[in-house]
Amino acid sequence: MASRVVTVERPPRLRAVDTMGPLLIVRGLLVTARHFFRNLFAFMRGRRTIATILYPEEKMAWSPAMRGMPVLVQMENGKERCVACGLCEWACPVDCITIYPAETADEIERYPEIFDIDMSRCMFCGFCEEACPEEAIVMSQRVAIATTEWRGSLWHKRDLLVPVHELDPRLRYIRRGYDRPDVPTPAQTAERLEKR
Amino acid sequence: MAKITVDGTVIEVPDGSMLLPALLDHGVQVPHYCFHPKLSIDGSCRMCLVKVEGMPKLTISCNTPVRDGMVVDSRGPEVAKARQGVLELLLVNHPLDCPICDQAGECYLQDYAFEYGTREARTQEPRRKLLKRVDIGPRVVLDQERCILCRRCVRFCREISETAELAVFNMGDRSVIDTFPGEALTNDYSICTADICPVGALLSKDFHHKMRVWFIDEMESICPSCANGCNIKIGTARREIQRLLPRRNDAVNETWMCDYGRLRYGFVNDDRVRVPTVGRGTPAITATWDDALDEAARRLGALARTDGRALAAIVSPHLTNEELFVYGQLVAGGLRTAQRDAAIPLGPADDYLIKAEKAANGRGARDLGLAARSGELDLAAIRAGVETGTIRGLLVTGTDVWELWGERADIFERLETLVVVAANAHPLLGFADVVLPGLTFAEKNGTFTNHAGRVQRIRRALDPGEQPSDGDIFLALGRRLGMEIPPGPFEPAAVLREIVASVPAYRDVTWDAVGGLGVPTIEA
Ligand code: SF4
Ligand code: SF4
Ligand code: SF4
Ligand code: SF4
Ligand code: FES
Numbered sequence: 164m165a166s167r168v169v170t171v172e173r174p175p176r177l178r179a180v181d182t183m184g185p186l187l188i189v190r191g192l193l194v195t196a197r198h199f200f201r202n203l204f205a206f207m208r209g210r211r212t213i214a215t216i217l218y219p220e221e222k223m224a225w226s227p228a229m230r231g232m233p234v235l236v237q238m239e240n241g242k243e244r245c246v247a248c249g250l251c252e253w254a255c256p257v258d259c260i261t262i263y264p265a266e267t268a269d270e271i272e273r274y275p276e277i278f279d280i281d282m283s284r285c286m287f288c289g290f291c292e293e294a295c296p297e298e299a300i301v302m303s304q305r306v307a308i309a310t311t312e313w314r315g316s317l318w319h320k321r322d323l324l325v326p327v328h329e330l331d332p333r334l335r336y337i338r339r340g341y342d343r344p345d346v347p348t349p350a351q352t353a354e355r356l357e358k359r
Numbered sequence: 360m361a362k363i364t365v366d367g368t369v370i371e372v373p374d375g376s377m378l379l380p381a382l383l384d385h386g387v388q389v390p391h392y393c394f395h396p397k398l399s400i401d402g403s404c405r406m407c408l409v410k411v412e413g414m415p416k417l418t419i420s421c422n423t424p425v426r427d428g429m430v431v432d433s434r435g436p437e438v439a440k441a442r443q444g445v446l447e448l449l450l451v452n453h454p455l456d457c458p459i460c461d462q463a464g465e466c467y468l469q470d471y472a473f474e475y476g477t478r479e480a481r482t483q484e485p486r487r488k489l490l491k492r493v494d495i496g497p498r499v500v501l502d503q504e505r506c507i508l509c510r511r512c513v514r515f516c517r518e519i520s521e522t523a524e525l526a527v528f529n530m531g532d533r534s535v536i537d538t539f540p541g542e543a544l545t546n547d548y549s550i551c552t553a554d555i556c557p558v559g560a561l562l563s564k565d566f567h568h569k570m571r572v573w574f575i576d577e578m579e580s581i582c583p584s585c586a587n588g589c590n591i592k593i594g595t596a597r598r599e600i601q602r603l604l605p606r607r608n609d610a611v612n613e614t615w616m617c618d619y620g621r622l623r624y625g626f627v628n629d630d631r632v633r634v635p636t637v638g639r640g641t642p643a644i645t646a647t648w649d650d651a652l653d654e655a656a657r658r659l660g661a662l663a664r665t666d667g668r669a670l671a672a673i674v675s676p677h678l679t680n681e682e683l684f685v686y687g688q689l690v691a692g693g694l695r696t697a698q699r700d701a702a703i704p705l706g707p708a709d710d711y712l713i714k715a716e717k718a719a720n721g722r723g724a725r726d727l728g729l730a731a732r733s734g735e736l737d738l739a740a741i742r743a744g745v746e747t748g749t750i751r752g753l754l755v756t757g758t759d760v761w762e763l764w765g766e767r768a769d770i771f772e773r774l775e776t777l778v779v780v781a782a783n784a785h786p787l788l789g790f791a792d793v794v795l796p797g798l799t800f801a802e803k804n805g806t807f808t809n810h811a812g813r814v815q816r817i818r819r820a821l822d823p824g825e826q827p828s829d830g831d832i833f834l835a836l837g838r839r840l841g842m843e844i845p846p847g848p849f850e851p852a853a854v855l856r857e858i859v860a861s862v863p864a865y866r867d868v869t870w871d872a873v874g875g876l877g878v879p880t881i882e883a
Contacts (some may be wrong), residue, residue, distance in 0.1 A: 246458050248457075248571070249571035249573070252571075252574075253571070253574070264568045265568060272459055273458075273568050297458060352483045
């Protein structure tokens with residue numbers, strides 16, 4: 164095995180002042196007091212100087228790149244967009260998705276009769292979202308999914324459905340990957356055919 | 360034999376054969392749709408184009424006979440370009456159905472598009488709209504948009520099933536596959552059209568939207584539903600059989616199987632008995648394996664000791680040869696009776712694959728001496744014996760005897776002792792003093808002998824867990840009835856060696872040789 168020299172930084176020798184305990188307490192309190200009064204005056208003037216937020220009353224605005232728990236897209240008609248193709252089930256590295264497909268009378272003939280995600284195994288990798296050909300499963304911003312019940316971590320289809328408009332930022336984000344300005348939109352194609 | 364050069368390698372191929380099958384046999388992958396080894400040549404898909412030196416244009420290899428000294432280019436740039444073009448034309452009107460198409464994952468169009476396609480559509484025109492989910496028969500559904508018009512299904516119905524229900528209607532880019540007006544695809548082999556359809560245009564209704572093929576594990580086995588012994592693949596997923604598919608064996612079933620056999624697998628998944636029960640009446644009392652075996656041995660042993668003619672054994676033709684052999688030893692040595700016969704269910708037959716004996720191993724039972732020979736007590740005589748009271752105990756494997764004896768409760772009520780080894784819930788079990796759960800063909804290893812005497816291998820596709828196999832049950836009963844049986848589990852391969860040593864017709868059979876496509880027994 165090749166050896167490697169790592170230089171570590173040792174703490175410097177203690178100075179005399181560092182050994183005077185009570186003085187250090189005062190020094191620490193001064194730091195605390197400085198922050199306290201700075202934040203207090205800023206707060207009174209309505210300007211914010213701290214990074215801490217008052218969770219859970221306040222929530223951070225996350226970037227759409229953030230990957231929370233995977234959810235199913237619910238279309239305007241209330242149905243899921245998923246067609247039970249099984250690709251997410253196959254892509255999932257930890258096998259936490261279980262789908263039982265079935266037939267419907269709708270134009271798209273297939274739907275998931277059962278769609279379960281075992282969230283105790285999901286590792287938020289987003290492979291399911293990447294595999295989906297229908298933009299039907301996306302990574303939401305939902306992260307508070309702890310449960311006190313063992314069974315509670317198994318999410319069923321009705322709990323996984325999220326209306327499509329709530330997922331819009333994420334959908335727009337994942338489409339960036341394959342947005343192709345050189346491919347005409349259906350509207351442009353229709354217009355072109357109209358002219359002919 | 361003709362010598363031809365393919366991509367710089369010289370191979371020897373049989374004279375008069377077509378180029379495509381010769382290339383495929385030598386492992387040269389040439390994409391093709393309409394060619395099928397068991398159907399006539401159609402030449403309609405143009406996918407199998409190759410370059411042959413001396414020919415002015417690319418030529419379809421499925422309809423070009425081999426010539427000695429031929430020089431073939433099967434994958435050069437010119438050939439690849441042509442394939443790309445053919446694919447592009449096929450895809451012009453193909454719907455983007457892969458996520459909802461059952462063929463996805465085993466679709467030739469997907470595979471070749473992945474290998475040779477352009478990945479981009481250059482057309483912007485709307486795709487052709489045709490009928491979807493057309494109900495063309497009781498077991499098959501058609502999607503006209505997905506069809507690539509290879510006409511394999513049409514040729515199958517003309518040449519193999521000889522029923523000619525399907526045809527191409529209209530011409531040019533209006534062509535569609537459909538049944539003749541007023542007709543339906545009803546022949547006994549109709550799901551084979553779904554097998555040979557290279558895309559998802561024809562699909563089995565039974566498998567429709569049931570399971571993605573990439574979750575399925577396949578195991579080579581033999582169809583258990585008639586004496587023909589068609590070679591099959593058992594497709595399993597989620598610990599259940601999802602479908603059966605035929606497997607090519609030119610000596611038995613070419614590449615086909617009948618719909619009846621293909622759809623008869625539900626008994627493996629449903630209505631199983633898993634725990635032994637003791638005592639008549641419903642519900643019977645569940646027992647441990649040891650207690651149930653003890654009770655069965657006690658009851659059978661009591662009768663065996665008093666009078667050898669008070670006992671008879673019913674033999675299931677669904678057992679493997681190895682199980683039958685051990686069962687034969689149990690009947691002769693443990694029950695000490697010569698009264699046994701096979702209960703073989705019968706049904707309709709045709710002059711192609713479907714045989715009248717609706718069990719896979721009736722021939723095996725006869726070969727191994729477990730069916731009554733002429734002059735011996737047969738099934739009807741055993742029934743008469745039960746009715747007159749001379750036969751007081753029965754050891755039954757399988758449940759077919761219930762139907763064969765006319766589903767009559769009074770016969771079985773007369774018995775002092777009825778021990779049944781069966782895999783599925785059945786009315787007969789209600790009359791049994793002891794029920795010992797058996798395994799189905801999908802859960803065991805062994806061999807079946809088909810109607811023509813071909814010995815073929817079945818393989819375990821589903822894990823039965825802790826449940827003992829039928830062979831283990833027979834050994835355990837034999838031990839309890841005082842037979843000299845060395846300890847250890849039931850080993851099919853070892854039992855087959857015993858069969859080979861003691862049954863002359865099986866002298867050429869070995870476990871390994873049987874493995875692939877089976878071995879014929881020698882006619883006496
Ligand atoms: S995020 Fe990853 S682990 Fe979670 S369900 Fe999707 S593929 Fe599976
Ligand atoms: S990949 Fe998408 S469409 Fe396919 S099963 Fe998963 S969520 Fe449904
Ligand atoms: S239905 Fe299938 S087998 Fe029949 S012509 Fe169309 S693609 Fe070929
Ligand atoms: S012909 Fe017989 S062996 Fe062949 S598939 Fe049908 S039932 Fe099974
Ligand atoms: S396979 Fe040769 S033309 Fe179709």
